[in-house]
Amino acid sequence: MAQVIDRFRSSTWGWLRGTLAGWGTLLLCLVGVGFILILVKWIANLATTYEFTEDRLILHKGILAKSIDEIELYRVKDVRIDFTIINQMADIGTITITSSDETTRDAPLVIRDVDHARARREQLRGLVNAARRQRGVREIDMVHEDFGEPA
Numbered sequence: 001m002a003q004v005i006d007r008f009r010s011s012t013w014g015w016l017r018g019t020l021a022g023w024g025t026l027l028l029c030l031v032g033v034g035f036i037l038i039l040v041k042w043i044a045n046l047a048t049t050y051e052f053t054e055d056r057l058i059l060h061k062g063i064l065a066k067s068i069d070e071i072e073l074y075r076v077k078d079v080r081i082d083f084t085i086i087n088q089m090a091d092i093g094t095i096t097i098t099s100s101d102e103t104t105r106d107a108p109l110v111i112r113d114v115d116h117a118r119a120r121r122e123q124l125r126g127l128v129n130a131a132r133r134q135r136g137v138r139e140i141d142m143v144h145e146d147f148g149e150p151a
Contacts, residue, residue, distance in 0.1 A: 002053035006123060010045040010113040011092060012038065018090025018113070050111060052124060055131050057097070059109075071109070073124075073131035075099045077139065078108075081121045093117030095124070 016022035028034030051058040057071040083093035097109040
């Protein structure tokens with residue numbers, strides 16, 4: 001089994017301090033409703049753990065019924081990070097991973113409210129490049145261009 005390089009979950013505290021929805025939830029705590037929303041968000045974040053190894057991104061999903069899914073890093077096509085100005089102040093972001101793996105065939109993997117998202121994205125990019133070098137894999141983009149009008 002490969003050694004785990006990084007293990008994390010979406011951050012409930014990061015969501016609270018780094019998003020408008022989190023700020024609104026904190027305001028709702030004044031009337032008591034916000035605590036329920038925080039609990040629901042915390043349980044949802046608790047349900048998925050992400051791990052980086054030197055050759056895989058592993059998703060552990062579930063609390064009572066668990067599943068494990070993996071994305072081979074050499075198959076990752078793109079790692080994107082999105083963040084708002086509020087996210088930047090809280091040092092959180094959303095990481096979106098596109099790959100040729102079955103896990104992301106229908107839609108990219110979106111990891112929201114990631115603490116230290118910029119550093120984790122750079123770490124992931126480095127691991128992807130190392131996994132490609134180790135396997136001798138190169139990324140080639142195929143573009144179809146029409147060179148003329150049909151006759």
